[in-house]
Amino acid sequence: MTGIVFAGGGTAGHTSPLIATAHAVTELDHDVRVTAIGTARGLETRVVPAAGLPLELIDPVPMPRRPSGDLLKVPFRLRRAVNQARDVLRETEAKAVVGFGGYVAMPAYLAARSLKLPIVVHEQNAVPGLANKVAARFARHVTTTFPDTPLPGATMVGLPVRHEITELDRADRRDDAIRAYGLDPAQPVLLVSGGSQGAHSINTAVAGARDRLLARGISIIHVLGLRNISEADVDIDDEQSGAGYRPVGFVDAMADAYAAADLMLCRSGAGTVVETAVVGLPAIFVPLPHGNGEQARNLEVLLAADAGVQLVDAECTPDRLDTLVGELIMDRTRLAGMSERARDAVPGDADRRLAELIMSVIN
Structure with missing residues (x-):
């Protein structure tokens, strides 16, 4: 069975397209095993399991909005989160990582790159977030919701939406x-x-x-x-x-x-x-x-x-x-x-x- 890991969390802006895409993937191939990565502080702890998707949690790595002592802790927090994400990728035998941005995406992208796994990025906003800006440089595919989102090599596909909405x-x-x-x-x-x-x-x-x-x-x-x-x-x-x-x-x-x-x-x-x-x-x-x-x-x-x-x-x-x-x-x-x-x-x-x-x- 092929494993794919989906990374995205924090708000509905990240979790909703993640859930819609994961369901669409399993509809295309029932033998695909999808797993979501999230953090304990995000909406994903509620909505991802409710959507019938397995969820693995890693530590969040928020970026301080102002210079502070927390900024010095970011490299250590990021290293720990990347190691946790790498463990999930290995345990699920993931063949690819699909990211939607948010706190959890950066560790998942870096873990996938360290394991030489292909990465697919989806940016939902017209102005991209930091994690997707970084991942766009080495991702296999970069996709967007809107036509003029400034990411290199991006293809507009729209925003994945659940069937109960589209229908x-x-x-x-x-x-x-x-x-x-x-x-x-x-x-x-x-x-x-x-x-x-x-x-x-x-x-x-x-x-x-x-x-x-x-x-x-x-x-x-x-x-x-x-x-x-x-x-x-x-x-x-x-x-x-x-x-x-x-x-x-x-x-x-x-x-x-x-x-x-x-x-x-x-x-x-x-x-x-x-x-x-x-x-x-x-x-x-x-x-x-x-x-x-x-x-x-x-x-x-x-x-x-x-x-x-x-x-x-x-x-x-x-x-x-x-x-x-x-x-x-x-x-x-x-x-x-x-x-x-x-x-x-x-x-x-x-x-x-x-x-x-x-x-x-x-x-």
């Missing part, structure tokens, strides 16, 4: 999905999510606009993030309009949330940008204001197609949300046009395309 019929599942949240299908629904970690600015703005949006008859499904939800976050129903507010920490079945929504308010991580486009869910994107600017770059393909709306983080205020959401969610013609253009803007078969490339490497 989602939002119109067919809408009413049942809305009722599952205890909401009225006759009311428009706004889905809010700042990603797997949540987003403070979005959560704060929605909290301030919530009562006004409910009074307009707009129901809200609010994914606050596991670290942000508290006992004070409770269901609310507006007696006059009949609209409801449903706060949750995390959504495992994101396809149902997409199906329930008429409009989404969200960050613009690559996963969210591509998934909303694939299912045709119109969205207001609020790019993360710090970092290396990749979230704003991720949006370029949708903005060029007039398939999304960008809202600057500093302008994500209760008053602005009340006006923007209120106007957009009631404009059915505009929403339908955004939905159609979004579907045309991104590939929906990236999981298969990347899986075929991986199999060509080991065969």
Whole structure:
């Protein structure tokens, strides 16, 4: 049986394409044994086993954002993590390593190189991360989600997305999905999510606009993030309009949330940008204001197609949300046009395309 190790973790931006690609590989060849490498501090400890994939943990090697004593510890931590990753590659008899970035990717790439194993890199963001920049110099193949990602020799394949997303019929599942949240299908629904970690600015703005949006008859499904939800976050129903507010920490079945929504308010991580486009869910994107600017770059393909709306983080205020959401969610013609253009803007078969490339490497 052929072994392939997949490396990527930390957030859903890394784990979701990893899971989608691993499943696509096993669909192509049932004799392939896939194993994921992650760290104990990432979302992968929850979602990878839930997806039916074996997970091996190694120590994380975070890069300090500022010069400090921790910077001196990086070489020792990296050496230990590389040794741990090398042990996993040997134990699983891996024939290749497929990396998606994140803390865990660099040790896996270096371990694979030391064992002379072929490496396939996938970069989900328009601006690549450090691990994928390094690995692109010696990887067998480098693939990207977006067309202009600056990595040498890169091929755009799109972002691997799970079948429950690519095959989602939002119109067919809408009413049942809305009722599952205890909401009225006759009311428009706004889905809010700042990603797997949540987003403070979005959560704060929605909290301030919530009562006004409910009074307009707009129901809200609010994914606050596991670290942000508290006992004070409770269901609310507006007696006059009949609209409801449903706060949750995390959504495992994101396809149902997409199906329930008429409009989404969200960050613009690559996963969210591509998934909303694939299912045709119109969205207001609020790019993360710090970092290396990749979230704003991720949006370029949708903005060029007039398939999304960008809202600057500093302008994500209760008053602005009340006006923007209120106007957009009631404009059915505009929403339908955004939905159609979004579907045309991104590939929906990236999981298969990347899986075929991986199999060509080991065969």
